[in-house]
Structures are given as structure tokens and as C-alpha cells.
Amino acid sequence: MEDLMEKIVSLAKRRGFVYPGSELYNGLGGTWDYGPLGVEMKNNIKKAWWKAFVQERDDVVGLDSAIVLNSKVWEASGHVSKFADPMVDCKKCKKRYRADHLAQELEKKKLPEKEEDILEEHNLNAHPEVIKDLNERLKGATCPACGGALTEVRQFNLMFKTFVGPVEDSSSVAYLRPETAQGIFINFNNVLDSSRKKIPFGIAQIGKAFRNEVTPGNFLFRSREFEQMEIEFFVKPGTDEKWFEYWRKTCLDWFLEHGIRKEKLRLRDHEKDELSHYAKAATDIEYDYPFGGFGELEGIANRTDFDLIQHSKFSGRDLSYFDEQTKEKFIPYVIEPSLGVDRAMLAFLIDAYQEEQVGENDVRVVLRFHPKVAPIKVAIFPLVKDEKLIKMARDLYRRYQSFWMIAYDEVTSIGRRYRRQDEIGTPYCLTVDFDTLEDNAVTVRDRDSMKQVRVKIEELDSYLMTKIC
Ligand code: GAP
Numbered sequence: 178m179e180d181l182m183e184k185i186v187s188l189a190k191r192r193g194f195v196y197p198g199s200e201l202y203n204g205l206g207g208t209w210d211y212g213p214l215g216v217e218m219k220n221n222i223k224k225a226w227w228k229a230f231v232q233e234r235d236d237v238v239g240l241d242s243a244i245v246l247n248s249k250v251w252e253a254s255g256h257v258s259k260f261a262d263p264m265v266d267c268k269k270c271k272k273r274y275r276a277d278h279l280a281q282e283l284e285k286k287k288l289p290e291k292e293e294d295i296l297e298e299h300n301l302n303a304h305p306e307v308i309k310d311l312n313e314r315l316k317g318a319t320c321p322a323c324g325g326a327l328t329e330v331r332q333f334n335l336m337f338k339t340f341v342g343p344v345e346d347s348s349s350v351a352y353l354r355p356e357t358a359q360g361i362f363i364n365f366n367n368v369l370d371s372s373r374k375k376i377p378f379g380i381a382q383i384g385k386a387f388r389n390e391v392t393p394g395n396f397l398f399r400s401r402e403f404e405q406m407e408i409e410f411f412v413k414p415g416t417d418e419k420w421f422e423y424w425r426k427t428c429l430d431w432f433l434e435h436g437i438r439k440e441k442l443r444l445r446d447h448e449k450d451e452l453s454h455y456a457k458a459a460t461d462i463e464y465d466y467p468f469g470g471f472g473e474l475e476g477i478a479n480r481t482d483f484d485l486i487q488h489s490k491f492s493g494r495d496l497s498y499f500d501e502q503t504k505e506k507f508i509p510y511v512i513e514p515s516l517g518v519d520r521a522m523l524a525f526l527i528d529a530y531q532e533e534q535v536g537e538n539d540v541r542v543v544l545r546f547h548p549k550v551a552p553i554k555v556a557i558f559p560l561v562k563d564e565k566l567i568k569m570a571r572d573l574y575r576r577y578q579s580f581w582m583i584a585y586d587e588v589t590s591i592g593r594r595y596r597r598q599d600e601i602g603t604p605y606c607l608t609v610d611f612d613t614l615e616d617n618a619v620t621v622r623d624r625d626s627m628k629q630v631r632v633k634i635e636e637l638d639s640y641l642m643t644k645i646c
Contacts, residue, residue, distance in 0.1 A: 269325025
């Protein structure tokens with residue numbers, strides 16, 4: 178299974194989906210750059226999400242808030258005091274470990290039957306008992322790399338710190354946001370006043386988030402700079418459990434509608450001691466990754482009235498809602514679906530990747546993306562390098578370029594060109610051949626079945642639209 182990840186990471190680099198960040202300078206841990214195909218795919222994921230959760234709904238509006246926020250926001254939200262992972266350092270070689278991962282790793286060596294849980298996310302509960310427990314578990318342990326002594330377990334805040342303006346002192350400290358959610362909460366009144374929305378309604382945001390993860394890894398799964406797609410859905414207290422159920426199902430359905438295999442997804446409810454400091458209930462939509470099995474893809478949390486109360490307290494502004502009909506005033510509860518764009522991209526890549534035996538000595542690598550997710554929707558080829566065929570193919574290319582990202586290729590054999598498109602998940606290839614000059618039709622080849630049909634050029638628009646849109 179690790180082998181599968183190696184193949185996907187290599188394909189992603191070779192074909193221009195994802196490159197290691199700052200590679201020219203030997204890299205920067207936990208960062209990735211998206212290449213020509215990667216940026217298309219990522220945009221498609223964001224577009225599909227926005228369409229389903231904002232455009233096609235009457236009860237969700239969008240927002241794009243700043244990345245650097247007043248540091249009071251993070252004091253109010255609890256991130257300054259609680260958004261931390263436990264870590265230990267080696268006193269000799271200075272290597273840093275996540276204490277819970279290290280304890281688990283060392284215990285696993287002693288107790289081989291203990292299940293590995295490498296996908297465990299940090300929770301936001303910086304409980305002193307957790308630290309005490311980890312210190313006990315790591316008593317006498319030494320650095321696995323050099324055998325050096327370890328420091329005591331300490332909390333390590335995951336937020337990236339910076340300074341706003343020319344003076345670097347405590348009054349100018351600011352943080353890069355570790356979640357897009359807080360930008361939504363602090364704009365609750367603004368959106369309410371300017372959009373005339375009534376509860377229940379949601380505010381959606383897509384944007385970058387930053388976390389100084391102690392152990393980034395597993396390709397796009399855990400990085401230090403990533404994007405989130407989040408909705409804060411404001412509801413009347415008492416209706417929150419119903420809405421929580423609704424969002425669990427709706428979010429799961431979105432993945433199924435975009436082609437992720439049902440058996441690779443599951444819902445997992447958080448245990449009480451796993452819940453973040455703000456949550457009353459939480460469910461993860463998990464994907465069965467090739468590394469470590471089922472792990473978090475998306476989180477859905479019942480954040481209660483925690484955030485709005487905190488921001489009311491810290492800002493001194495009233496963030497309650499007045500219901501015109503019932504004349505009641507209350508602080509809304511919040512249901513939050515939160516999905517990482519990069520993690521969604523990882524799941525789409527893994528889920529789509531297939532190697533198929535075609536003939537005795539031939540293996541076809543194909544990414545079976547849903548057409549909405551595929552970076553290139555259609556590829557257009559002249560069968561051979563003939564001037565007339567090239568002109569017709571180029572005309573078609575120009576025509577469809579205004580609808581979608583499409584490709585044109587006239588290099589190498591037609592079979593090789595099909596395979597190159599299979600490997601990047603292009604759902605349809607159109608070939609202009611000598612018959613086209615007579616019958617005004619092209620061959621349309623389907624990526625998944627590899628079947629070819631002849632379609633009249635005048636019918637191509639509607640043929641492709643129904644399949645791709
Ligand atoms: N606002 C709630 C929140 O941020 P989270 O579970 O910490 O909750 C939500 O993050 C989602 O963001 C995760 O389910 C995952 O998809 C994505 N995510 C979180 N940390 C990430 C990281 N370091 N790298 C990539 N994606 C991450």
C-alpha cells in the first residue's frame with residue numbers, strides 16, 4: 178500500500194499535479210506547490226464545493242476574510258492557550274518529536290499487537306493531565322535517532338506567529354489563521370446586517386490556513402500550509418442536533434456524488450475525551466487511506482454557542498440574534514462542516530488511481546476522476562500530422578477552449594496519446610481522422626470503457642455537455 182502512495186506521489190510530480198515546496202532549495206517541510214494540472218484540479222474541487230454549498234442553496238452565503246487577524250481573535254477562540262500539540266526534543270541531536278506519536282511508537286515496539294494510529298489528529302485540548310500522562314509514558318525513553326536524553330513533554334502552539342508593522346514587540350504580534358472559521362464568526366454581524374439572512378443560515382469560506390505541524394507528512398494529508406472549505410451554519414439552540422445530523426449526511430453525499438467509492442468512506446463519531454474545547458459533538462468523515470487506513474477527511478462539529486459567546490465577551494459587542502417572528506433574542510448554535518481542499522484532493526487522487534491489465538504485457542494507468550474533478554475535460558487529436566486534420570482539430574480545440582480546460586496533442590502514436598490522457602484522468606478524447614473530412618464526425622473515446630463512438634460535429638456540443646457538466 179505504501180507502494181501505491183509512492184506511485185501516486187511520483188505521478189503527481191511527473192505530470193504536473195503536485196511538486197514538493199521550495200524544491201530548488203532542498204525543500205521546506207510540510208509545503209507543496211500545485212502544478213498546471215494540480216491547480217486545475219484544486220480549482221475544480223473548490224468550484225464543485227462552492228456550487229453545491231453556496232450557489233445552489235438559498236441558506237448559505239460566501240465570505241473571504243483576511244488571513245492575518247487581530248490576535249485578540251485567537252485569544253477569544255482559545256487558540257492562543259489551547260491550540261497545541263505535546264512535543265519532546267532530543268537534548269543531543271535536537272530532533273523534535275510529537276510526544277503522543279513517540280510514546281505510541283515506543284509502546285508499539287514493546288506491544289506488537291497494539292494498533293498503530295498514525296492518522297490521529299491533534300485535539301485542541303491542551304489538558305495538563307495529557308502532558309502528565311505522556312511524561313510518565315516517556316519516562317526513561319531516549320531519542321530513537323541518536324539515543325540522547327529527551328526533554329520533558331511541553332505544549333507546542335501550532336500557530337505561525339508574525340508581526341504587523343515595523344516594530345517587533347508584543348503589541349504587534351499577529352497570527353496566520355489556523356482555521357478559516359474565526360474569520361466567519363467575527364463577521365457574523367456584518368453578514369447578518371448586509372445580507373438580510375434569517376436563521377437558520379450559513380456562511381461559507383474557502384481559503385488558506387496555516388499550522389506549524391510538528392510532524393507534517395503523508396503527502397498532502399498533513400501540511401503546514403493548506404486550504405480549508407468551511408461552513409459555519411447558525412441555528413436556533415435546540416435545533417442543533419437535527420442540523421448536525423443533516424450536515425453529516427449532506428457532506429457525505431457530496432463525496433459520493435463526486436465519485437468517491439462508498440466503501441472507502443465512513444462516519445466516525447468522536448469520543449467525549451477527543452472533542453475539541455468548543456465542541457458538543459463531532460463526526461469525522463473518514464477515508465480509507467493507503468497509509469494507516471481510515472483517517473479524517475472532513476470534520477463536522479457542533480460548536481454550540483461557544484465562539485459567538487467568546488467573541489461577544491472579548492470584543493464587548495453583542496453577537497446575539499433577534500428573531501423578528503418570535504421576538505426572542507439568543508446566541509445561535511453553530512454546526513460546522515470543515516474540509517481541507519488538499520486532503521480532498523489527496524482522497525480524489527487515491528480513489529481514482531487504477532492500474533489495469535490490458536492484454537498480456539500491458540498495464541494501463543488511469544485516474545478515474547469524476548468529470549467535474551478532472552483537470553482536463555477533453556483532449557483533441559488529429560489522427561496523424563496532416564495539414565487538413567490539424568486544422569480541423571485546432572478549430573475544435575479553439576471552440577471547446579471557451580468552455581473547459583482542454584488539451585491538444587499531435588505528438589506520438591494515437592494509442593500513446595490516449596494513455597497519456599488516461600494517466601491524468603481526461604474523461605474524453607476526440608480524434609479527427611480522414612473520414613471526418615467526408616462525414617463531419619469525430620471519434621469520441623471514453624476513458625473508463627475505452628469504447629469509441631462516432632459523433633457528428635454538430636451534435637458534439639450537446640453530447641459533451643451532458644457528460645461533463
Ligand atoms: N474549523 C475546524 C477545524 O479547523 P480541523 O479538524 O482541525 O477543524 C478541519 O480541520 C479539516 O481541515 C480537516 O478535516 C482536514 O481536512 C483539514 N486539515 C486540518 N489540518 C490539516 C493539515 N495540517 N494539512 C492538511 N489538511 C488539514
